[in-house]
Amino acid sequence: MQLQESQRENLAGEWLIFRAGSQEYGIRILQVQELRGYEPQLVTRVAFAPPAVLGLMNLRGQIIPVVDLRLKIGADDNPTINAQTVIMILTLEGRMIGTVVDGVSDVLNLTADMIREPPKAQDIGSESRLCGLVEHDNRLIQLLDVAGLLGDSASQETHEMLVAQQNAS
């Protein structure tokens, strides 16, 4: 099925391709501020956090949360850490967040005609998180809308979870 022309035009541009579990995903490159190797000892565990939040890290004096994106998008229920594991530092609506993935591969410049609509029913959670599919070199790349994933919902969601936890205890 084809996306509307205007929607596809909006999705065109450069995407950073990363691995999470056995799948490949894309994220808009403008949302990625930088990449860093993942050093678990530099992430401080934080209490009362949602399960995917690994903790807090110091990014040049700023204290930012680190989320395991593999857990968050359900790509890998039992994520592991190795030399390729990286933190993608994303900037979403002025907030910075570190997201842990299994590795980044390349940057693709996608044109509107390469992007297809994702199937309605899918494994990785609510539809709003997946905004398109791309086939490239016989690989299937899922384009993620992280603004929806972490920006709007996450802060709201985590806040609600926090409130719920506080009420429970």
Added chain:
Amino acid sequence: MSVDLASFYESFFDEAEELLQVMEQTLMDLDVENPDREDLNAIFRAVHSIKGGAATFGTFETLVQTAHKIENVLDAIRNNEIPLTQQAQNLFLRSKDILSDQISVYRTHELPDETVANALIAELEQLRNPDQDQGNVQVADEPVAPVPELEMPAADSEEDKAEDTQGSEGVNRTFRIVFNGVKAADLATLRNELTLMGELTEVDVNDKQAIVNLYCDLDESVIRAVCGFVINDDQMQIEVIDKPDVPSVSKQQAEQPVHQSSSQSQQQTGAAPATAATASVHKTSVPQPAPATTKAAQSKDSGTIRVATTRVDILVNQVGEVVINQSILSQAVNKLDPIEHADLLQGFEQMAAALRSLQESIMALRMVPIDYAFGRYPRVVRETAAKLNKKIQLKTIGGGTELDKGLIEKMIDPLTHLIRNSMDHGIEKPEVRLAKGKPEVGTITVSAYQEGGRIVIAVADDGGGINREKVLAKAIERGMPVSPNMSDNEVFGLIFQPGFSTAEVVTDVSGRGVGMDVVRRNIQEVGGQIRIESKPGEGTTTYISLPLTLAIMDGMSLQVAEECFVMPLAQIAECLRPMPGQIHALSNGTHVLSLRGDHIPIVRLARFFGIRNAIEDISQCILVIAHVGSDRFAIAVDRLLGQHQVVIKSLETHYMKVRGTSGATILGDGSVALILDAAQLKEYF
């Protein structure tokens, strides 16, 4: 070169508001019966500077007119043409408010209400010529010359040494001017004025003394008179040091007429450091401003500059980052062989020292004298005293004590409250005071001083003191757990309990909305503490102890399993390892610690934060006794790591608030540690 005047507006407004603050303060200090000539001069200067600044822009007509009129009347008073009366003082205070309003209106790009200004001008005119009627308002419309910089009272030049200066006008000479004991702010003003007169070079400037050379074609009396505008005559010595041993290149440049092209003045700036390097007498020369720059620009580029606080904050953060990187590096460097890498280690040590002083200097940027806050209280006292029909004077001590600007701003309201409290409930009515054999006029003393790593602000009154018995009775009435054996400190601490209005306790005068609990909360929010001392019949003193800065605090780092936390030192009463038998298990699974006859609850940090692998047996833990107000509780942790200063960072910038913490900080190894907040941990019970 075109100059966008609008870009100077903001700094003019800021400057004008500061000047108005000075004006108000000086007016309040003024002794109406016997006004100090210096004070009158200071007020005059403030208004004059505002008028001058405003006239430069040409767009603030109403402000210029108003200021001009005020200035005229002030000048008349200064020259004893008309007497200073209480009425005049009040009128000037009102004038200050009107000028302030006008500036606020101009800030919003609107024009101020001229009728208000005209009414004030008429009143001022009335004051100046009480015999004449309104017909003379015309005088107010006389054209205002744009800032005659050299206008000065002729009287000031009488003490000049005439023999030195006779007939020398028009000949270029170098004067050596020595200023003694001149305040930095005044020095900046002097520097401004002198730069306008000729080529100014600074020979030596330190805390006590400033020596400058001025190369100009003016008479000594002129210099003296201009400086006399700012400082006392006995604070300066002027001598002619013609043909100074200045290198020829510099001399040649100095002979350039004052109106140099901007390119020439740039050359001069460039040449100056080289000159300074060869001749120690002739230090950095102050370049003549390019002709196109306005007066506003000139007055800005000496002494002080205005910088947005956000920029300073960024600087503070960045230097904090460098310090952290440095400590990470130092851990790596210290593993090196000290003999093989002696050069590296020594260089590293020097860099670390330089970094520390850099950090200190940058932290100092945020510091301002506490006069910033104190300056507004004379008026509060004056007006409140009038309302209460009491006679009260305010004394301020240690206004020069420096404190973080953000901190001072947060202290303004609590201090206002404390001062009002003292006036309302502390100081007695004049007749009562006389009956008690006290002076009729009550005194409130606000002082600030440094004590260790903290700043103490004390608000003292010589009023009736707090009635201990009444406080206790009130507490019993409210069902609070009190006993007659409580120390004074504990009893007075009750006043800070929510709903415990001082008005109900000490006097029958109604309360003022904000209670002392709000004052205490405001102070605790910035890491401060508050304490009351009171003696019946002699008065009450409230002490506020504050950290030097908001951004940095003293903390104790604690460890639970593998996790590290920081607890503000201000919240810790003591730390101890419990003795067997000190800990009692309660039936609900919690524990209490018996400490010197008290039973205080224990919070296990590992349980609170859900940390695994922590020490299970409480008797093996370290207990940190935290206090929140008068409540105490113990926090069980595995180990104490040490005490250090930490930079406080908000978690909410990128994440969200975490329960039980007030933020986070970055430790020496670059990792993040949460800062515990005793008040929130206490909620856990």
